[in-house]
Each structure stands twice: as C-alpha cells, then as structure tokens.
Amino acid sequence: MKNRIINLFDSKGGDVLNVYFTAGHPELNDTAKIITALDSQGVDLVEIGMPYSDPMADGETIQNSSQKALKNGMTLSLLMEQITTLRKSSDIPIIIMGYYNQMMQYGEERFLQEASEAGVDGLIIPDLPMDVYAKQYKNLFEKYNITMSFLITPETSDHRIRMADELSTGFLYVVSKSSITGSSSTISDRQKAYFNHINSLDLKTPRLIGFGIHDKATYDTACEYAQGAIIGSAFIRALEAEGGLEEKIGKFIGRVRS
Amino acid sequence: MTYQVDDRGYYGEFGGAFIPEMLHANVENLKKRYVEIIYEADFQKEFDNLLKDYVGRPTPLYLAKRLSALYGGKIYLKREDLNHTGAHKINNTIGQILLAQRLGKKRIIAETGAGQHGVATATVCALMGVECIVYMGQVDIGRQAPNVARMRMLGAEVRPAMSGSRTLKDATNEAIRDWINNPEDTHYIIGSVVGPHPYPDMVARFQSVISEEMKWQLKEKEGREQPDYVVACVGGGSNAAGAFYHYLDDERVKLVSVEAAGLGVDSGESAATSVLGTKGIIHGSRTLLMQTEDGQIIEPYSISAGLDYPGIGPQHAHLIESGRAQVYSATDKEALTAAMELSRIEGIIPALETSHALAILDQMKLKEEDIVIVNLSGRGDKDLATYIDHLDELT
Numbered sequence: 300m301k302n303r304i305i306n307l308f309d310s311k312g313g314d315v316l317n318v319y320f321t322a323g324h325p326e327l328n329d330t331a332k333i334i335t336a337l338d339s340q341g342v343d344l345v346e347i348g349m350p351y352s353d354p355m356a357d358g359e360t361i362q363n364s365s366q367k368a369l370k371n372g373m374t375l376s377l378l379m380e381q382i383t384t385l386r387k388s389s390d391i392p393i394i395i396m397g398y399y400n401q402m403m404q405y406g407e408e409r410f411l412q413e414a415s416e417a418g419v420d421g422l423i424i425p426d427l428p429m430d431v432y433a434k435q436y437k438n439l440f441e442k443y444n445i446t447m448s449f450l451i452t453p454e455t456s457d458h459r460i461r462m463a464d465e466l467s468t469g470f471l472y473v474v475s476k477s478s479i480t481g482s483s484s485t486i487s488d489r490q491k492a493y494f495n496h497i498n499s500l501d502l503k504t505p506r507l508i509g510f511g512i513h514d515k516a517t518y519d520t521a522c523e524y525a526q527g528a529i530i531g532s533a534f535i536r537a538l539e540a541e542g543g544l545e546e547k548i549g550k551f552i553g554r555v556r557s
Numbered sequence: 558m559t560y561q562v563d564d565r566g567y568y569g570e571f572g573g574a575f576i577p578e579m580l581h582a583n584v585e586n587l588k589k590r591y592v593e594i595i596y597e598a599d600f601q602k603e604f605d606n607l608l609k610d611y612v613g614r615p616t617p618l619y620l621a622k623r624l625s626a627l628y629g630g631k632i633y634l635k636r637e638d639l640n641h642t643g644a645h646k647i648n649n650t651i652g653q654i655l656l657a658q659r660l661g662k663k664r665i666i667a668e669t670g671a672g673q674h675g676v677a678t679a680t681v682c683a684l685m686g687v688e689c690i691v692y693m694g695q696v697d698i699g700r701q702a703p704n705v706a707r708m709r710m711l712g713a714e715v716r717p718a719m720s721g722s723r724t725l726k727d728a729t730n731e732a733i734r735d736w737i738n739n740p741e742d743t744h745y746i747i748g749s750v751v752g753p754h755p756y757p758d759m760v761a762r763f764q765s766v767i768s769e770e771m772k773w774q775l776k777e778k779e780g781r782e783q784p785d786y787v788v789a790c791v792g793g794g795s796n797a798a799g800a801f802y803h804y805l806d807d808e809r810v811k812l813v814s815v816e817a818a819g820l821g822v823d824s825g826e827s828a829a830t831s832v833l834g835t836k837g838i839i840h841g842s843r844t845l846l847m848q849t850e851d852g853q854i855i856e857p858y859s860i861s862a863g864l865d866y867p868g869i870g871p872q873h874a875h876l877i878e879s880g881r882a883q884v885y886s887a888t889d890k891e892a893l894t895a896a897m898e899l900s901r902i903e904g905i906i907p908a909l910e911t912s913h914a915l916a917i918l919d920q921m922k923l924k925e926e927d928i929v930i931v932n933l934s935g936r937g938d939k940d941l942a943t944y945i946d947h948l949d950e951l952t
Contacts, residue, residue, distance in 0.1 A: 352721060352853040353839070355733050356577040362720045374851050399575055400838040404852030425577040426841070454582035454740050463578075477579060477741075479734045 315527025323373025358481030566754030644935030672704025674748030749793025753841030764799025908935030
C-alpha cells in the first residue's frame with residue numbers, strides 16, 4: 300500500500316491542514332473520537348503526540364496536556380491499539396510525534412513495526428539527530444513504509460536545510476520561529492523573509508509550517524508560503540474548553556478554514 | 558580503552574547530543590569553539606587569576622588524622638568546601654562566564670536544584686555585570702529559601718519551574734526551553750557534567766582543576782601523585798568528574814563513585830541511578846537514567862537536593878559500565894550520621910551531598926598503607942535546616 304502522507308502531497312499541492320493533539324487527553328479514550336471528528340471536518344493530516352514526561356521542545360499547553368494524559372494512563376501500547384481500531388473506519392493520514400527515548404525504550408524496530416501495522420504513516424522525533432537517523436534508522440523506516448519529517452528553524456544553516464530535505468520523506472517541518480510550541484502572535488516580516496528564503500532553495504520535499512500557527516490569519520499566511528500548516532497548542536486549548544468534543548472541533552476547524 | 562570524550566562526543570556508547578533542531582546552532586557553535594577558546598593564553602590567564610584571587614584556590618589537601626584513625630589508611634580531604642560560595646560549583650561557572658563573554662553572549666540562564674549552582678552562577682554574573690536568570694523547581698524554591706535569597710541578593714532573577722515534578726529535572730527543561738526561545742543573545746550555564754555534548758566534557762575540564770591540584774599536593778605530602786583511591790559523590794557528577802579527571806588513565810588509582818540510596822536502593826525512594834537506571838536519553842545525552850518501561854522519566858528521591866537527579870553524566874555511565882569506577886551508595890541516614898561524625902572529629906560540617914561520600918568509608922575496608930582522597934565537595938551551611946531537624950536523633 301502506498302503511504303497515505305505521500306499520497307496526500309501527491310494529490311494536494313496546498314492548503315494542507317495538519318492538526319496536532321496529545322494522545323489520551325482530555326480523556327484517555329478520546330484519541331479515536333478526536334481523529335474521527337477531524338477527519339469529518341476535512342482536516343488533511345493528524346499528528347498524535349505521544350505524551351512524554353519531559354517534552355523539551357514543547358510549551359506549557361502541550362506539557363500540561365501530556366502530564367494529564369500520562370495521569371489518565373496513556374501508554375504507547377494503548378495508542379497502538381487505539382489507532383488499530385480507528386483504522387477500521389478512517390483513512391486519514393496519521394503521524395506520531397514523540398521523543399527519541401520513548402521509541403528507544405519501546406524498542407525501535409518493534410515500535411516501527413507495530414506503528415506500521417496499526418496504520419501509522421509517519422513519525423516526527425524532534426530530538427533524533429539527522430546523522431543518527433541516516434546511519435541507524437533510515438532503512439527501518441523504509442522497510443515499514445513510515446515517513447520521517449525533520450525540523451528546520453530560522454537558525455538552521457542552508458547546508459542542514461538541504462540535509463533535512465534530503466532525509467525527510469512526506470514533508471519537511473518548518474518551525475516558524477525560534478521558540479517552543481504554543482506562542483500566539485502574528486507572523487512577522489522577518490518570518491516571511493525566512494519562508495521566502497526556504498522557498499528559494501528549490502527543495503524536493505513539501506513543507507508544512509508549524510509553531511505559532513493558531514488562527515485563520517496565521518494559517519492563511521502559512522499556506523501562502525508553504526504547502527500547508529500545523530496547528531497544535533491552539534487546538535489543544537480548544538479541546539479544553541467546555542462543550543462536546545465534536546462541536547468544539549467543528550467550531551475550531553471552521554474558524555481556521557472559514 | 559579511553560575514558561575521555563571521543564571526537565564524536567561520546568564516552569563509549571554514552572553521550573552524544575540528542576537535541577531538537579532549535580538548539581542545534583548554539584550547541585554546534587559551542588562544540589566547534591569551546592576547546593579553542595578555553596586553551597587560549599588570555600582565557601587561561603583570566604581563569605587562573607579568578608580561581609586564585611576570587612575563588613580562593615588552590616583549596617587545601619588536608620590529612621584528616623582522626624578520620625583516618627577511625628577507618629584505617631591515610632584519608633585526605635580535598636577542601637572544595639572552602640571555595641567562594643561554598644562548593645566546587647564555582648570552578649565551572651567561572652569558566653563558563655568567561656566562555657560566554659568570548660561567544661558574545663549577553664544573557665545567562667542556569668538551572669538549579671538545591672541552589673548551589675544557581676548561587677555560583679548568580680555570583681559570576683554579578684562579578685561580570687551580566688543579566689542572570691535561574692530556573693528552579695517550585696518545590697525546591699520552597700525547600701531552599703536561603704539560597705533563593707542569596708541569588709536574589711546577587712541580582713539574579715529566580716524563575717519557578719512549574720512543569721512536571723517541579724524539581725531539578727524540570728528546572729533543566731525550563732532552562733532548555735528558554736534557550737530555544739532566546740538563541741541569539743543567551744548562554745546556558747549547565748551546572749553538571751550532563752546535557753548534550755560538549756557540556757559534559759566542557760564542565761569536566763573546568764572542574765579538572767580539582768585533580769590537577771590533588772596531584773602536586775599529594776606529591777608534596779606523600780612523594781607521589783597518585784592515591785590508591787579517589788572517592789566522590791555523584792548526582793550528575795561534576796565534582797567526581799573533576800576529582801577523577803587527571804587519574805582516569807592511571808589504573809593504579811581506584812575511582813569510587815557514591816550515589817544517594819535515599820531510603821534504600823530498593824525502597825522505591827532512591828536516587829541510585831547506576832543501579833536503578835537503564836540506558837536512555839535525558840536532557841540531550843545518552844546515559845543511564847531512572848525511567849519506566851515506556852521511557853517516562855522517574856523522579857528520584859534523596860535527602861540531598863544535589864543528588865536527586867534521575868540521570869548521571871555520560872562519562873560516569875561509561876566509567877561504571879566499563880568497571881573503571883566502583884559504585885557505592887549511601888542512604889539518607891548513613892549520610893546524616895557521616896555528617897555528624899566529620900563535624901565532631903574533624904571540626905568540618907560537610908554538605909549533605911559530600912556526606913554520602915564520607916558515609917561509605919567503613920564499607921571500603923581500608924588497609925593501613927592505603928592513601929585515600931575524599932573530595933569534600935561542599936560545606937554544610939546550606940543544609941543546616943535539615944541537620945537541625947535530625948540533631949536530636951544523631952547526638
């Protein structure tokens with residue numbers, strides 16, 4: 300079977316919306332419900348965060364949702380089960396985002412194999428260095444038909460951007476500014492210049508812009524400069540509001556894509 | 558076998574730099590430049606002068622006669638407790654502030670557990686007139702009020718880490734996040750031999766002055782540079798890294814690391830990382846750490862806030878796994894007893910961390926001819942509140 304993320308970018312050149320949420324939050328068994336609702340809202344791609352005790356690159360919102368998810372009893376095995384069940388009714392491309400230590404303790408090959416069998420299409424491991432990936436894991440990712448997306452930031456040199464472009468399959472994760480996740484301001488001219496610079500490099504991999512994308516304005520701007528955008532913390536905050544899951548999700552996505 | 562870092566940033570299978578891309582430029586810049594900068598004549602001169610005139614080095618190597626009589630052998634104490642600010646921590650912060658200046662950084666961040674590294678960082682920032690922000694777990698801020706006050710008096714801003722368990726590991730996460738948010742003007746002064754390469758090696762080099770002095774001091778007293786044993790406590794492991802540094806390749810010298818057993822290694826309330834830990838990644842470094850099967854990091858316990866770190870420096874993981882260092886552990890109670898004993902028979906009140914190193918002397922079964930150096934890493938002033946709580950049961 301062809302990878303769903305590759306398929307997505309083959310068939311859709313822009314306005315790709317990737318929504319991130321933390322597995323096991325707000326409630327332990329919300330994972331499938333949230334994905335189903337996102338799918339029915341026309342979201343193109345979902346990114347499921349594996350809750351981690353020490354999420355170095357994440358801001359307060361994701362830290363708190365992760366802690367809550369762990370308290371709820373979320374584990375990697377349970378996540379695999381939840382995705383397996385969901386796959387009977389949904390074909391939306393799925394990415395798992397987590398930290399290297401989680402994959403390592405689960406056993407790297409076991410993790411990739413089970414994720415692949417469950418129906419996961421791609422991974423994002425922000426603290427897995429590119430050289431370690433290239434040497435130790437690239438072949439395994441290919442074997443299990445799982446894409447890998449590396450991050451680039453305004454501090455990343457052109458040389459490394461090209462390396463990330465070369466190694467990433469699926470899409471390249473463009474971190475919009477030097478920050479952890481969850482900031483909410485407008486996109487500055489300096490950021491636009493950085494996006495333009497990336498676009499001038501003639502990269503092979505599609506790009507999604509993430510970090511700080513939180514409303515219609517920032518989403519639209521991101522879509523102007525890349526194939527689409529990733530929304531995380533803002534969506535988690537929306538999930539934490541009062542009301543039914545489906546309704547909250549419908550409202551949030553409706554606002555972003557109105 | 559080599560025990561120093563290799564050119565890839567590893568100690569055997571431990572070490573490396575497992576960091577998100579947001580930190581890459583800064584860590585890479587540090588990696589490229591740290592060795593060149595710290596061995597410049599001008600840097601060395603300034604570093605040595607500050608260690609001498611400001612910190613008060615060399616620290617004495619003192620033959621503890623009554624302690625020796627009690628445990629056998631000749632036990633020397635390397636008096637890092639006599640450094641300015643009360644512990645070895647300042648050796649590293651002096652080095653790193655000079656490095657930060659040469660990197661053109663205007664803002665300093667640090668993490669702290671008990672507050673010793675925070676105080677040492679606030680001190681050098683005051684000395685150099687640099688902005689200083691110290692992250693400290695909210696729980697630790699409550700437990701370590703005098704050190705919080707010291708940092709504030711020295712002009713540092715103490716920011717509570719509210720995430721996770723709100724202790725040292727979370728303060729470290731917050732400092733890392735700050736660095737991600739402020740990549741251009743900020744240098745992160747890590748307080749121990751932990752974190753991504755080059756930090757473990759860089760901090761060890763700044764702390765290596767401890768064993769450099771031990772060698773010539775012991776030569777003066779005993780006619781030889783190498784003792785039979787060097788004993789030091791290990792949390793992250795910076796005082797031990799400094800005390801071992803110049804003896805790593807001299808197999809005649811047995812290296813002894815002492816971890817905090819808390820209420821007992823198997824009690825569920827412990828910080829004995831090398832026994833309870835498994836291989837994994839913490840704060841950007843592959844090492845031994847306390848974690849669940851799912852890779853979630855476990856909060857350790859020790860009465861000593863400087864030893865309750867869930868990981869251990871990657872060099873220590875390598876020294877332990879390769880058998881070069883021998884590991885002991887001491888419980889809270891054993892450490893408290895050792896603190897009381899040293900106070901009574903030598904007139905030195907040691908820090909609680911250091912007391913763990915002293916507590917295992919009786920387990921070592923020393924011979925009369927053995928020469929031992931215990932790294933007396935810090936003084937006990939900061940632990941008085943804890944000592945007062947236990948004074949009645951110990952006397």
